[in-house]
Amino acid sequence: MTQIGEVALWVAFILALWGAVLGFAGGHRGRGDWVLSAERSVYAVFGxxxxxxxxxxxxxxxxxxxxxxxxxxxxxxxxxxxKITGLWAGQTGSLVFWALLLAMFSSIAVFQNRRRNREFMPYVSGTLLVVLSFFLGVVLFASNPFQLMxxxxxxxxxxxxxxxxxxxxIHPPTLYLGFTAFTVPFAFAVSALLSGRLDTRWITTTRRWTLLAWFFLTNGIIFGMMWAYVELGWGGYWFWDPVENASLLPWLTGTAFLHSVMxxxxxxxxxxWNVLLIVSTFLLSVFATFLTRSGLIESVHSFAQNLTISWIFLGFLSFLIVTSAALVWWRRDAFAPENRLESVLSREAAFLLNNLxxxxxxxxxxxxxxFPLISEGFTGQKISVGPPFFNRVNIPLGLFLLGLLxxxxxxxxRKATGRNLVRNFSTPVGAALVVGAVLWVTGVRNTYALLTFVLGSFTMTTIVVEFWKGTRARARIEGEGAVKAFVHLMQRNRRRYGGYVVHAGFVVMFMGFAGSAYDVEKQVALRPGESLSIASPFGHTYLLTYQAMSAYPATNMTKVIASVDVAKDGRPAGVLTAEKRSYRQREEVASEVGIRRAWNxxxxxxxxxxxxANGVINGTNPRPIATFRVLVQPLVPWIWIGGLIMAIGTLVALWPGAEPARPVVARPKVVRVGRMADADAESELVEA
Incomplete structure (x- = not known):
């Protein structure tokens, strides 16, 4: 089976190169038979x-x-x-898995467009096969999974x-799904540049692909946060680790692209700008893959083994950057805008600021x-850049984005009138001021946390008001109940209202992040029977009593488990266990934390x-002194809830739209929906 697998890799590599040449040559010469052969090569490479x-x-x-x-x-x-997940456990297998997912998405894209967008498909197929050729070449020549000892x-x-x-x-596969799915809109952008068709068609064609890629990348990042939170045993979910940052880079530009295409x-x-954003997003996806496998960075979850791969990736990235820049420069005259920015008080300006x-x-x-690599290259000294730098710069940027939402x-x-501003923002501003006043009176003094809750309340109120206005308008027009009107409103404009749900999840996540300003932590050594107490920012008091420690062998490891009784405000609240696991083959020790979750x-x-520890394992010391680190982390559950809301909102936006609703102009009754001060104010009626 392994010999068949290695032969299959070689044949796939040759077919990918052959198909890439036929795709570009067929598009240039108008040879449909060559293009068809390239598309069939995509299917064959996937298999x-x-x-x-x-x-x-x-x-x-x-x-x-x-x-x-x-x-x-x-x-x-x-x-x-x-053992099954070993396919992506290391550098070699993860590159094969990357190629597998890319080949799968490439096959889906080719199949979807077998009868449409034919003018794009020669170059789309060629671009997809070029990327596939690169990854298959890296596997075969620099990191072969079938190398014998x-x-x-x-x-x-x-x-x-x-x-x-x-x-x-599930964290790496979900990230790879996001990285590889972004290749499809990149391929269409390259095709649009080569063919000169730079209107909105390539954007509308790849809209769902971009959303799908963003969906997977977002969930992959959140899954990684969950892993760090429960596995690394340090009490956090994001440390600005280089590999964490690598996955965040294409997410930031991909999110900007989703807004700017509107x-x-x-x-x-x-x-x-949109072409540059989607090209940058794909390049950053490849860069993230390079950074994880280059061996140039130190990370708790880097796959690096072979430094040769870093130079291969740098060469490919350089080729992509130069080629993309040349194509954009070649077509620069085709990017003339159809309209100009008329006012800073407009949706265009807000989205542009969001992008920046x-x-x-x-x-x-x-x-x-x-920067550590740059400093080492120029000075010979690696200057570390830790979380304080990233937090100092990115927290203000994040708060600014929170308000822009x-x-x-x-x-x-085009241009917002004074009446438009008052009508749309008076209620959200009032709600934000009330929330800020209440939090200030109740003792919230941390500047960033207070700003997060104030701006989050502003944004969440605008979202709620938009849903309320749309639901009310539809209920009046169609004579529907509130629930039915709400459901039909979502069905009619899934993209817009799915986006609102995503924004709501983003707000909830930010409020979860803000809770870290009030984390409480204690570390103490206890004998069995001794206790420690720790207060919650919400006014609770937890009493933790160390009861016993036990050890027993398990598959692949030996576990040492400490049992701790928990009481909340004097009432029993269950038992927490924390572990040290000694893995026999690698002779490494890992921690498993105990978490008592509540809604807040x-x-x-x-x-x-x-x-x-040896005495516990050997049974000679069943009552050792244990050192415990205990944290109370307010609002952390909101991070995971917010991530779930974002996922639901993205699925709503991705779901195929319903058939166009019948026009309502023939209905006999006349409905008044307030005073329409400008054209934009009619949106709630039109969307309903």
Whole structure:
């Protein structure tokens, strides 16, 4: 099976190169038969890479430790689940998995457009196959998963303990789904540049692809935060680690693109900007893959093994940058805007400002991530850039974006009148001021936290008001009940109202982030029977009593578990357990935390140290002194709730729209929906 898998990789690489040449040549010469051959090559490459991936999984499941990749990431005691996920556990397999997902999305894109957008497809197929050729070439020539060892060991080294976690098994694949899905809109942008068709058609064609890629990338980032929170045992969810930052970079530009394309669709502006954004998003996706595998950075979840790959990726990135820049320069005359920005008080201006903030955040994160390497290259000293730098710059930018979320979707196009501003923003501003006053009176003094809640209240109120206005208008027009009118409103304009739901989730997440300003932490050494108390910012008091410690062997590891009784305000609140796990093959120790979750806060328990771990394991000291680190983290659950809301909103926007509703002009009754001061004010009636 493995021999078949390696042959399949070679054939896939040759077919990808052949198809890329035929795609571009067929588009240039108008040869439909060549283009058809290129498209069939896409399908064939997908099938061949799928066979190769299955062969790698079979090698893991079959304990074939003669292969270097299998021996490095598996052992006999590893569970079947983690053996299957070994496909993307390391650098070599993850590159094959990247190619597999890209080939799958490429096949879907080609199949979707087999009878439409034919003028784009030659160059789309060619571009997709060029990217596939690169990744397959890297696998074959620099990181072959079927490389044999000089001898066959009796057992493998095993999987990194930090990767033996549910969230880590779905975090990388979800990120890869986002990275690879962004290749499709990039390919259409390249095709639009080559063919000269730079109107909105390539944007509307790839709208759902962009949303799908953003959906996967967003969820992948959140899954990574969950993994860091429950697995690394440090009490946080984001540390501005280089690999974390790498996934954030394309998310920032991709989010900017999703907003800016609306300006081109509505007003015919920002044509070059949109091409540059989607090209940058794809380049940053490749850059993120490079950064994770280059070996140039230190990270808790870097896959780096082979520094040669870093130079190959840098060469490919350079080729993409130069080629994309040349294409944009070549077509620069085709980017003339159809309209101009008429006022800073307009939706166009708000979206443009939104874009600039996202791009500024991207450059900030990139600079902070790469600065240690730059400083080492010029001075010989690696100057570390930690969370304080990123927080100092990005928290203000994030707060600015939080406020813009409440302005951009409701302010008028072209130019907002005074009446439009009063009608749309008086209620949100009033709600924000009330929330700010209440929080100030109740003792909230942290500047960033207070601003987050005030701006979040402003934005959330605008969202609620928009839903209320649309639902009310539809209920009056159609004579429907509130619930039915709300559902039909969502069905009629899924993109707009799905976006509002995403914004609501973003607000909830930011409020969860703000809770970190009031984290409470204690670290203390206890003997069995001793207790510690810790107060919650919400007025509760937790009493934790260390009861006992036990050890027992488990598959692939030995567990040492501390049991702690929890009481909340004097009432029993369950038992928390915190663990130290000793993995036999790798001789590494990992922590497993205990978390008591509530709707408004987490009680977080870390077993920081044991005075005699060997005595516990050997049974000679069943009552050791244990050092516990205890945190009360307010509003952390809101982060995960906000992420779920964002996912739901994206799915609403992605869902195929209903058939166009019948016109309502023939209805006999006349409905008044307030005074229409300008054209934008009629939107609630029109959308309903």
């Amino acid at each position: 061949l890479v799928a066979v190769s991936s299955a062969a790698i999984i079979a090698a893991f499941v079959g304990n074939q430790y003669g292969y270097k990749y299998v021996a490095g990431y598996s052992n006999r005691e590893l569970s079947l689940f983690y 000089d001898f066959t060991p009796a057992d493998g080294r095993g999987l990194n303990p930090q990767l033996q976690n549910y969230w880590m098994t 300006i081109q669709e509505k007003r015919g502006m920002l044509k070059m 903030v996202f791009v500024a955040a991207m450059f900030t994160v990139m600079w902070g991530t790469m 409440g302005v951009g979707p409701v302010i008028a196009w 806060e987490d009680l977080y328990l870390i077993l920081a140290g044991i005075d005699d």
